[in-house]
Amino acid sequence: MASVEFKNVTKSFGEFKAVADVSFDIGDGEFVCLLGPSGCGKTTSLRMLAGLETPTSGKILIGGEEVTHLHPKDRNIAMVFQDYALYPHMNLADNIAYPLKVRGEPVAQRHGRAKEVADVLKIGHLMDRLPSQISGGQQQRTSLARALVYPAKVYLFDEPLSNLDAKLRLEARGFLNHLQRDMGMTAVYVTHDQAEAMALATRIAVMDQGHIVQFASPIEIYRRPATTFVANFVGNPPMNLVEVEGAQVDGKLVLKAEGLTIAGLAMTDAIGKALTASGKLTLGVRPEHLGIAAAGAVNTITAPLFANENMGPESLVTVDRGDSARVTARIFTDDHLDLSKVVTLGFSAEHVHLFDSAGKRIPALGE
């Protein structure tokens, strides 16, 4: 196992900068998820770490040694591909043992080792099958086995679960989490699924348009998203964002928006600075921090009901503030909610996030 370091790494394809001046450190034994929408540069970053793309500029280090221009075969890494890349003409045993074959291990030894790993992954009984003769979930585990069969410095995952159906994906995710606890491997894991990143990562790097927007633990990213982009990307359903007019009246913070009542927000220097730059702020509240409140109460959003979806243990209640500005509340009840035409959703002041007009988080008191 080893650490990983990116130093001012840029990758351009012609005019387009897929990765723009990215720097980060990954400690030994860390499981880091690169999270972001498609085209954000996460896969390109991973492929540069694997050696499958060469950076336009910058340095990449594995275990303190520079590998920027090393061929993939000389990096001693392991990688699980999105399409699994199982060789259709080799049976499972030969597929899993292939990395040992190119390392010159004798047949008996490499097949023994392959069987051990396959047994752990519950595919040991399929060793004579071809990849086309096993299920999607088994294929996924085969590709995982091929990555785990030899000791690598870093394990790379390129959306390894995205080709599985929802149920298998949950199962595989749990297994990966277990594996990480067991092995303590250094891993870099690319995904666009925020739930996957939250569940697996020790730290998450949220990427957007070639930049890392926030690099922090899952809890930190959930509790204190650095930008509206992160706030909107992490959480399901995503955080509700409401454009508000802000002003300072008699040393107190006053926020105004259609249907919104709010009080008890402390005025801080940071908020003051944001207000002098622009009177417009963005207020964020997560759906799970909203509840049904009495009409006329303080710290509420009131608007016509748009949808009322009962999902079993919880209900999603959505109100429409006009111009498709919708606010969703996630209410934990297995009862059907009987709602009137206009609904008031309430929250407590401590769950309010504020972002400046550029979308940057304004630190709350004590942050």
Add this chain to the structure above:
Amino acid sequence: MTTEPIEAKPKKVRNFALLSNRAGAAFLTPAGLLVSVFVIVPFFWVIFVSFTNRTLLGRTALNPEFVGLANYLSLFDPATFFQRGQFGFSLILTTQFVLASALLGQALLGLLLAWLIQTVPPWVKRITETFVIAAWILPEVVIGFAWFAFLDRDQGTLNMLLEGLGLPPGDFLLQQPFWVIVVFNTWRGAAFSMMLFNSAFSSIPPSYFQAADVAGASSWQKFRDIGLPLIRGHIVTDLILITMWTFNTFTPFLLTNGGPSYRTELVSIYNYRVAFQDFQFGKGAAVGVIMMLINLAFALIYLSIGRKKRR
């Protein structure tokens, strides 16, 4: 003096690719050599030879003289241009042959067949397809021989059939040689158009036709309003390809030898006669150059359409 320990240092990769530029160049070399010598060199050599009086035998076989445009002038000599056995006659004959057998015969028959076999029972489809494709895949010499027997004046299957139907038999190879090679080439090549259109039709989602069925469209309306517009690109591709192939085909030679009295002498056959029976390489080369120019025009059209499609 101390020597540095020699370390097996991995080579640096400037820009990673699955195959390095050096290896890629090595991989391309054998094909590049073969194609250069047998495709690209002939292209330029034929232009060079067409300006000489090179022959197969005799003095000018070894020391051909530069004759300028003489070969071209003799090909386009207005006094003889349209006479049988001359270049102009051959060129016009070939144009008619391409129009009748490729653009009308092969393309229309192929389109009809492709549409028919979409709807007929599988066994009818299977049998029809088998014979149409057999006409296309069997070696050209065998096909030439089969038609030779088929059209035989005294015993051939065709005259036997005509007599059976109470129609007068004929010696078609003598009486109607042009129409024989037109029918022959249509028969020989319809399979390509059929398969191209067939694959085009089957790439149209069935739901398009089912929606038309629900709306009450007839088979003809479905063909005209849905099938045809959606395979327009394939039709253009097909027409250009079969035009080029028919223009260059040498197969009718195996049935008629270009005769009788030059009446089926397509430019490819004319080229062969001038070069390898009259042994006038210079003049044959000039014919080759003109054929290539015509090919080039079609190829450029084809490639520009292909490029647009890819974008």
Add this chain to the structure above:
Amino acid sequence: MKLTIPAFVGRIAFSALAALIGAIFALPLLWFLFAPFNARAELGLALPDPWTLNNFVTVFGNSYAVQALWNSFIQAVGGVILVGAAATLAAYALSRSSIPGKGAVTYILLLFSSVVSGSAAMVPIFLIVSAAGLMDTHLAVILTFAGGLLPTAMFILRDFIDSIPKSYEESAMVAGASPVQAFFDVALPVIRPGIVVVVVWGFVNIWGSFLIPFILLRSDSNMPASVAIYSFYSEAGTPIVTLLAAYSLIYSLPVIVLYLFVSWKFGFRFFGGIKA
């Protein structure tokens, strides 16, 4: 599904028309199906009476006929080995390397291959072969076909390789394989179906060809079966047609078998311009 009466009549009419066209296509080949088994030699269509395999025995007893088949085989196999190997390497390079200008190379090759046809370039091909001192040799036919078929073979294969995910070789390299290992262990086996198609296509083309061997070969001992059959039926004197029919059938068999093999193995897929 219930059919209305007009729709039903329409279906029958469609089937009848398709069957009629099929029959017309079959007619010129019918004689060819029966004659090889007929003891009496005639060009007329007749059920063999009596059925016999003697014609085949006679053909295989004729050393000239057997030699011609063997020549066809040598030329087709030789050509196909060259085309298969060179096209695989070149197509792999066009698909996987980032050599500058490979797009232009592809375009120029495509252009030349469709412009330089056998019937337009017969004079310079004859002159090149004769300048190289290869006139009347198998090698002349093999090399000419290798050059002529290569561009198309390269495009078929390049498209095939382009459709194969790069992650096969990438995963091999990440796992520690050198580019050479990745090519032979992973890429080549995965490309194999495409190579088979190209090889079959090339074989059928060379095996069935007439013009090129007709102008490049002189002696009987080098003639392929195509030229032999042509000289049998075109030259003066009444040919023994049943023998020739039997010989033509033997000569056609590899083409038929390969066609059936490809449609069985790969399903019937449409290979654009599978014939040159």
